[in-house]
Amino acid sequence: MANEWLQLFPEKVKAALSRLPLMLLETVEEIRIREGRPLEINYAGKYHFVDAAGRLTLEPEEAYTPDREDSHRMLDLISNHSLYTMEEELRKGFITIPGGHRIGLAGRAVLSGGSVGHLRDIGGYNVRIAREIPGVADRLLPHLLDWSRQRVMHTLILSPPQHGKTTLLRDLARQISAGSKGGREGRRPGLKVGIVDERSEIAGSRRGLPAFDIGPRTDVLDGCPKAEGMMMMIRSLSPDVLIADEIGRPEDAEAVTEALHAGITVLAAAHGREVSELALRPGLGRLIELGMFERYVILRRSAGELSFRVLDGRKRSLPVYPGQDKGGEAHA
Numbered sequence: 001m002a003n004e005w006l007q008l009f010p011e012k013v014k015a016a017l018s019r020l021p022l023m024l025l026e027t028v029e030e031i032r033i034r035e036g037r038p039l040e041i042n043y044a045g046k047y048h049f050v051d052a053a054g055r056l057t058l059e060p061e062e063a064y065t066p067d068r069e070d071s072h073r074m075l076d077l078i079s080n081h082s083l084y085t086m087e088e089e090l091r092k093g094f095i096t097i098p099g100g101h102r103i104g105l106a107g108r109a110v111l112s113g114g115s116v117g118h119l120r121d122i123g124g125y126n127v128r129i130a131r132e133i134p135g136v137a138d139r140l141l142p143h144l145l146d147w148s149r150q151r152v153m154h155t156l157i158l159s160p161p162q163h164g165k166t167t168l169l170r171d172l173a174r175q176i177s178a179g180s181k182g183g184r185e186g187r188r189p190g191l192k193v194g195i196v197d198e199r200s201e202i203a204g205s206r207r208g209l210p211a212f213d214i215g216p217r218t219d220v221l222d223g224c225p226k227a228e229g230m231m232m233m234i235r236s237l238s239p240d241v242l243i244a245d246e247i248g249r250p251e252d253a254e255a256v257t258e259a260l261h262a263g264i265t266v267l268a269a270a271h272g273r274e275v276s277e278l279a280l281r282p283g284l285g286r287l288i289e290l291g292m293f294e295r296y297v298i299l300r301r302s303a304g305e306l307s308f309r310v311l312d313g314r315k316r317s318l319p320v321y322p323g324q325d326k327g328g329e330a331h332a
Contacts, residue, residue: 005101005129010073012052013039016064019054028129029162034106035071035123038063045301071123078103078125090118099211100130100204128162130204132212136164136306137171143310143318144172144267144295150189152176152241152265154292156284158272159299164306165269166201166245168299170212172267173202173243177215193218194239196229202245230255234262241265253283260292274298275315 003025006014016039017031030042038049038060048056049063057063066074078095079086089095093116095103106124109116144155157165179190197203197220204211205222214220219237221229226244230252233239242259244252247268259266270278275296278284287293296311310318 008077010070013066013070016050016052016054031127033066033125035066038065074125075122091116096200098206100201102128102201130201132170133167137168137175141175153294154265155267155295156293157269157297163299163301169243169245169269170202173218174213174215176241177217190217191240193241194233194237195220196226196244197222198226227251227255230259234259239264243267245269250283253287
């Protein structure tokens with residue numbers, strides 16, 4: 001069903017959102033519900049409030065204001081009426097629902113042993129809409145291929161949050177898994193791809209089955225911690241290419257190292273604007289220092305358009321390719 005994510009919302013909020021223009025509904029990226037404050041959406045990097053009639057406004061006092069009933073109903077809907085079964089999600093501060101949509105939660109943190117045990121008094125929700133965009137990786141993939149050895153190079157993709165890393169990884173998985181029937185170097189065979197989908201966002205699995213097209217030769221470990229999942233993949237599923245999103249912890253770096261030493265290509269993503277930023281982190285810094293990655297992809301979004309720069313393993317910009325501007329930046 002088109003825009004099925006609308007069913008996540010309580011009736012009054014859903015009614016306001018449903019009145020938005022269809023083109024906007026198909027491009028909206030975030031919906032923010034804050035109890036007692038105006039309903040807000042984000043599309044193409046633009047933020048607007050929404051009134052009860054589905055009109056956009058920049059004035060908060062004109063917008064629909066979700067109340068306590070809306071907030072409680074929202075929590076009921078996203079937890080499928082079983083809040084007690086979501087203890088782990090409440091500890092992490094987000095819920096991923098079927099379809100790969102992720103809902104960030106804001107409320108009061110309850111501590112246990114000095115760490116967050118769970119959240120209570122939840123009154124803020126950030127719904128991030130997951131979409132697949134077939135072909136978004138078309139211009140990038142040739143930069144990541146070693147044509148002579150028919151392999152994908154070890155790659156780290158970096159950008160700030162919500163700049164398209166997950167969408168790009170999803171399409172890379174599809175294209176690498178499927179292969180191609182032709183091109184400048186001829187036929188490219190499909191490879192075995194393994195996705196460690198800790199937040200259920202890349203594949204959007206429902207009861208173990210991917211909701212998105214991630215290719216015919218792709219296996220998914222859904223809801224599994226990245227470090228542990230990568231080791232499980234290495235030991236039992238023999239992927240040619242291993243994909244993981246939002247790496248950064250020391251244990252993630254150790255698992256990436258194990259994969260590289262096992263001859264498995266790693267495609268990973270991390271939050272950051274430049275490689276120099278990541279080099280300061282304990283786990284990723286060591287990988288960068290040792291030259292583990294053969295390609296770095298730096299993403300950025302401007303006015304809703306995705307562009308990228310590609311660096312080699314020595315962090316040098318690659319030559320300009322067709323479709324790039326003079327600054328060595330290509331548009332996806």
